[in-house]
Amino acid sequence: MNNPLGWIEKDLAHIRDKKLFRALTELGTGQSPDITIDGKRYVLLASNSYLGLSVDPRVVGAAGRALGKYGTGSGGSRLVSGSTDLHRELEERIASFKSADAAILFSSGYLANIGTISSLIGEGDMVYSDELNHASIIDGCRLSRADIRIYRHLDSGHLESQLSSDRNRKGKRLIVTDTVFSMDGDLARLPRLVELSESFGCMLMVDEAHATGVLGERGSGATEHFGVEDEVPIVMGTLSKAIGSLGGYIAGSQGLIDFIRNRVRSYIFDTSLPAASLAASIAAIDIIENEPGRREHLWRLIKMFKSGIGDIGLTVLPSDSAIVPVLVGGAGPALEFASALRENGVYTPAVRPPSVPEGMCRIRATLMAGHTEEHVEIALRAFKSAFETCMK
Ligand SMILES: Cc1ncc(COP(=O)(O)O)c(C=O)c1O
Known part of the structure; x- marks a missing residue:
């Protein structure tokens, strides 16, 4: 057969x-x-692990202590099985590190991107995405069922012409970009993207996966590097690279974070991060800020x-x-x-x-x-x- x-x-x-x-x-x-x-x-x-923190004894020690106190697994989604002081503390630390009102954790950066993008926009909406964006952004755009416009890498002129030609379209619009591109290592021109998003009334979301810990005086990322921390409303990042642990996050207004907690499927229907990873991330952010x-x-x-x-x-x-x-x-x-x-x-x-x-x-x-x-x-x-x- x-x-x-x-x-x-x-x-x-x-x-x-x-x-x-x-x-x-x-x-x-x-x-x-x-x-x-x-x-x-x-x-x-x-x-x-750009700062070598996944093997730093202070990070490893913090993870070990949390493991001893809370055990290995978190037991389920935080909304069902309960949250811990470490989840709350890490979200507060991320919010202050990223100069945002609030932050929310995901089990990975991949889940943060696919869940958030596909909840911010839907059928009839429009998303503008740099051609070299990470796979998790691409998948989030596809999952959303919004119309997708790919603009040439770093070409804000091309993006502007797409935005202009869609000026009279109904529906929400989102511009989304890596800040440091994962395979090319170059930087999105955030100030120009902020201008375009403001003049065309679009949401702007940036992915700080490879910028966090590496760029900016405090190591907060590309939004800090370009001085646009207050102007980018949706900031995604991962805890798995310079922070040396595991997990993803979105930082933004309290309203955005409440929306995610209530609407985003990859947050609601996914087991939350275990304590060892949370404690490792907190210890790593301490080191990034202080060293x-x-x-x-x-x-x-x-x-x-x-x-x-x-x-x-x-x-x-x-x-x-x-x-x-x-x-x-x-x-x-x-x-x-x-x-x-x-x-x-x-x-x-x-x-x-x-x-x-x-x-x-x-x-x-x-x-x-x-x-x-x-x-x-x-x-x-x-x-x-x-x-x-x-x-x-
Ligand atoms: C730009 C970018 N965004 C998101 C992700 C996904 O993050 P994570 O590895 O935490 O799932 C990656 C990781 O490879 C990445 O390079």
């Missing part, structure tokens, strides 16, 4: 043919600058790495964050480049479609505050050797 799942093998063969098959690499350590794979040491250049030196060190390393990569002759996309995308081209060459890096003691995988457009495969190198200049030197030597082996 015909196997109803037989198509899966064909699909997998197609993925393999295109050199797009994905497999896991098991690390023997946490997200530290030095990791092990099969007992061998590598420099980790692929973590979003600006970590961020300063990270920025020194970013500059050193980017300048070294340029000297090698590799093409780096113009990023403004801890994400340094080194362009390689096709999927096959990108895999070879990543494997040459690994032979030279550096772990950072090739990024291929659908994460990036075809022909734009890259090594997405990410720096962490725990790296030293010596780590960067090792990384640069590995990139030079990979360049000579694979691209000359």
Whole structure:
């Protein structure tokens, strides 16, 4: 009889043919600058734990104490199984960190985006989305059933012309963007987006996943960096990157947060974060606020790495964050480049479609505050050797 799942093998063969098959690499350590794979040491250049906080003893200690007090799981949705002082405290800390009236937690950034976007807008409404927005934003837009307009990456002129041509449309309108783009590391021009949202009467939502902890004097993110904290009404972020833990959040007015608590399905119908993650995030925000030196060190390393990569002759996309995308081209060459890096003691995988457009495969190198200049030197030597082996 015909196997109803037989198509899966064909699909997998197609993925393999295109050199797009994905497999896991098991690390023997946490997200530290030095990791092990099969007992061998590598420099980790692929973590979003930009400040190294997921392995900071103070963060780990706070998580351990919360684990001892509350146990492993939260038992269910907060609306059903109850909330804790840690949920409340973390929401208050996020609100003050993001200079907002209030904040609300989700179990992941992905859930924060899909649930919030699809509740803010619906059929008959309109959403304007940067073409390089994260998958969770794209999925939130699709789930909303609103009409979607994709504007060219960072092209506010293109966005403005879309907004103008829709001027007489009925329904709500939302502009949504990453602040730091996850694969390119560049920055949305928030002041211009604020102007456009105000002059066209649109809601504005930004995703601070890769900006939180890295940008701004207090490390609050791109809204702080651009001085538009009071002008962006819907701010999303994740606790899983520089904050080193797990979870997502929305920060904004008390009304927005009450609306989310009452309307957003990925909040209402999802088990809440466990205590250990909450306590880890609180401890990490303390460190981000009190130790600006970590961020300063990270920025020194970013500059050193980017300048070294340029000297090698590799093409780096113009990023403004801890994400340094080194362009390689096709999927096959990108895999070879990543494997040459690994032979030279550096772990950072090739990024291929659908994460990036075809022909734009890259090594997405990410720096962490725990790296030293010596780590960067090792990384640069590995990139030079990979360049000579694979691209000359
Ligand atoms: C820009 C952006 N938004 C949202 C997310 C989702 O966040 P999380 O990993 O917490 O689900 C990510 C993570 O990959 C991201 O890069």
